[in-house]
Amino acid sequence: MFFASDNWAGAHSKIAERLLAESGGFASAYGTSDLDQKVEAKFSEIFERDVAVFFVATGTAANSLSLASVQKPGGISFCHTEAHVAEDECGAPDFFSGARLATVDGALGKIDPKALATKVARFPQDAVHHGRAAAITITQATEIGTVYSLSEIDAIASIAKENSLPLHMDGARFANALIALGASPAEMTWKRGVDILSFGGTKNGCWCAEAIVFFDPSKAREMHFIRKRAAQLFSKSRFIAAQFDGYFQDGLWLDLARHSNSMADRLRAGIENAPNAHLAWPTVSNEVFAIIPKSSAKAAEDKGAKFYEWPIPESQPELVGSNDTLIRLVTSFATTEADVANFLACLG
Incomplete structure (x- = not known):
């Protein structure tokens, strides 16, 4: 009766088998192998558009580097009061981005749009002393097991667009939220206005497989350097790709x-x-x-x-x-x- 966390579970046998099958032979390093490119193409297929994908080791790395990629001097990222980035990542988002988080209240673990609009207004772009709004991040599914509906994501995205702010989604339990909503990956992300996604596989049967997904590849150029500087560029990245390859095979991740x-x-x-x-x-x-x-x-x-x-x-x-x-x-x-x-x- 192990209910402490989905992080306590092992790896699914099909993912383990795929990883073992990849363990022999040789392949080019640092994300340049055929398997890496195959899996990146699979991400584009899943999200119904060309995306830029960056493999990292942990959800904390995915969230922190995602927010770092859109920060500016004096930048403020807005999140829910109980969000993982604020409560459980030991200040990593602040550390890697040089920015800080501003929390926003909301019932059932979800940001209240009116409260968000009010909070964002406190940090205009010329607020030298107080800092300026730089990004918004939401958690899907949330830290308390709830899920933003598509219309609720629309409401948050509207505020982001009005203020020219990128919208990030922490998807550590992305697949669980997707099943709960009955939506497609595209419908729950870029079609709603999400710009960057932390795509989690570790909590859902992988060994350690997380990815940062940019829905506009032209905005991902700096991430190559940000990921390397943060020591998240794996030499044998094909072993993360192998996990995702098994994860996506025949819709296993959704099952x-x-x-x-x-x-x-x-x-x-x-x-x-x-x-x-x-x-x-x-x-x-x-x-x-x-x-x-x-x-x-x-x-x-x-x-x-x-x-x-x-x-x-x-x-x-x-x-x-x-x-x-x-x-x-x-x-x-x-x-x-x-x-x-x-x-x-x-x-x-």
């Missing part, structure tokens, strides 16, 4: 996300029907947040369940009673129906 989302659906349904537990808020991706008795949490842990106790939101101090606890449960491609059933049994 894996569909499975993890369906396991989360089972958890959600079971928790809703439990007599002494309930969902903290509605989610649709592979993250579930539940309020359960501390005794049930202890019983589950004693039986081998792994999950995180989640901090109570500052805006909702009354959310959790004194005898209860707020937990996060994350499903993955490796989660089984038995895992879900055994956990729900701990709730009675």
Whole structure:
């Protein structure tokens, strides 16, 4: 019963097999191999347009270098208060870009467009002392398991366009969001006005495969140098390409996300029907947040369940009673129906 994080799951066998198949022989380095070029072309096919793709090792690298590529002196990037770039990346986006983050509130983990417009207006382009607006970043799926609808992305993109700001999407759980929305990759990104995407594979069955995707290749020229300077240019980059090659084969990446989302659906349904537990808020991706008795949490842990106790939101101090606890449960491609059933049994 491993629900602590989808990062805890291993690699899918088909991706491991593809990586092993590539392990022999010789191929040109630094992203110039035939396999690298094949996978880059596959990204263009998936997104229905020519894109520029840059492989990196981690989601933090993808986010930080994406924002670095569009920064300017005194630049401000706007993100949600609970965004991964603000809460969980140890200042890496600020470090690599030389800029800083400004957080924006919004319900259910999503930036409120009105609050964003107000915040952006505080940093006009001639605000020498305070800094100037430089970029907007949204997380899809969000840190609390929710997903921006297409119209909600449109609203954020409209503000970005009005202020001539690039829009970045942190897609660490991109496939999960895609399945939840029932949209195509193009519909959820550049057709909505997204300029740069951090495309995650690690949380969905890869070993360590992340990519930065520019939907206008002409704006990606500096990324070659930014990635090299940040020590993210792999000599044997074909091994990241091999992971993505297996990941995309026959739609595996979507099947894996569909499975993890369906396991989360089972958890959600079971928790809703439990007599002494309930969902903290509605989610649709592979993250579930539940309020359960501390005794049930202890019983589950004693039986081998792994999950995180989640901090109570500052805006909702009354959310959790004194005898209860707020937990996060994350499903993955490796989660089984038995895992879900055994956990729900701990709730009675």
